[in-house]
Amino acid sequence: MPEPTSQDRVAIARGLVSLVITIVIMALLLFVPAGTANWALGWWFIIAFVLCVLIAMAVIWRANPELFTARSRVQPGTKAWDYIFLVLVVGGFIVVPLVAGLDFRFGWSAMPDWVIVLGYVLFVLSFAGQTWPQAVNRHFEPGVRIQEDRGQKVVDTGPYAIVRHPGYVTGALLALSMPLMLASWWALLPALVAVAALAVRTPFEERTLHDGLPGYTEYTQRVKYRWVPGVW
Numbered sequence: 001m002p003e004p005t006s007q008d009r010v011a012i013a014r015g016l017v018s019l020v021i022t023i024v025i026m027a028l029l030l031f032v033p034a035g036t037a038n039w040a041l042g043w044w045f046i047i048a049f050v051l052c053v054l055i056a057m058a059v060i061w062r063a064n065p066e067l068f069t070a071r072s073r074v075q076p077g078t079k080a081w082d083y084i085f086l087v088l089v090v091g092g093f094i095v096v097p098l099v100a101g102l103d104f105r106f107g108w109s110a111m112p113d114w115v116i117v118l119g120y121v122l123f124v125l126s127f128a129g130q131t132w133p134q135a136v137n138r139h140f141e142p143g144v145r146i147q148e149d150r151g152q153k154v155v156d157t158g159p160y161a162i163v164r165h166p167g168y169v170t171g172a173l174l175a176l177s178m179p180l181m182l183a184s185w186w187a188l189l190p191a192l193v194a195v196a197a198l199a200v201r202t203p204f205e206e207r208t209l210h211d212g213l214p215g216y217t218e219y220t221q222r223v224k225y226r227w228v229p230g231v232w
Contacts, residue, residue, distance in 0.1 A: 004065035011068035012061060019053055026097060030182075033101030041116070042101070045181050048120065052127040056134075063135040070141050070150070071134075078143030079208060085201040086143065092194025093175060099190060100182035111183040119180025122173055129170030133159050140167060144205045146212035154215040156222065162229060164206070164220065168198045169227040202226055 004012075023046060030042040060067055074086065103109050134140045136158035139147050146152060159166035175194040179187035206226070209216040226232055 004061070005069075007069050008065040011072050012057065012065070014072060015057065015068055019050070019057075023050060029094065029097040030101045033098050033105060035101075035105045039101075039104055041182055042097075042104070045097075045178070048123060048181070052124065056127060056131040059131050060134050064138055066138060067134055067140060070138070074143040075141055075145065075147075077145040077147075077149075078141075079145060079204075081204060082144040082201070085197050085204070088197035089171075089194045089201075092190045092192075092197065093178075095190035095193075096175070096178045096187045097182065100179060100184035100187040103184040103186050104182075109183060109185040111180070111185065115180055116183050119177045119182075122177035123181055126170045126173035126177055129159070130167060130174065133166045133170075136160070144201070144208055146208065152213060154213060154219045156219055161223065164223050164226050165202055168202055172198050172227075199227075 026046060026049070027042075030045070031037045031039065034042060074083075137155045137160065139150065139152050139155065141147065163169065172195040175191040175198075176188065179185070179191050206220075210220075
């Protein structure tokens with residue numbers, strides 16, 4: 001297990017502060033459009049989010065602490081085109097609770113309880129699926145670039161032995177789970193924007209890796225599929 005540096009400790013402290021800020025923003029995005037704080041699913045969503053984030057942070061801190069520094073911001077050298085995808089993905093995630101709050105306020109959706117439960121199951125599984133690649137891949141940065149400053153190498157262990165982009169497929173599932181947890185069919189629309197952005201971003205990133213990361217082409221010959229084995 002790698003030892004955390006002082007920079008890593010500062011990064012996780014900042015991460016905890018960012019989590020508190022995120023919770024406040026999330027509550028505003030949920031309850032201001034809802035017009036009330038008396039929305040049980042909104043609170044359950046926040047509780048589930050906080051618990052999953054804290055567990056993920058604990059796992060990553062133990063397995064790959066330098067990632068807190070690497071993921072603290074979009075790093076210099078990130079491809080210019082990737083900022084478009086980052087805006088679409090992050091924007092899609094941000095708009096989901098806003099639309100769900102409006103949906104609750106105006107009663108646009110009627111969602112069966114079993115679908116809401118399915119949303120929670122998908123949320124937990126997708127969070128675990130996000131944590132696993134971050135635990136094994138020290139190059140799991142938010143932006144697409146060749147990390148020559150960090151000695152980037154091909155990672156083919158853990159989930160990367162199954163598919164080439166486990167963080168993307170689980171990120172897509174995470175986006176789709178959130179509207180279900182909040183009982184909003186309409187919130188699936190911004191979630192689908194995030195999913196589409198991740199899907200389109202995948203071949204762009206692969207082109208970058210093929211061109212600039214030694215061994216990546218050979219890796220794609222061993223691990224055939226990008227997201228789902230036997231499908232794509």
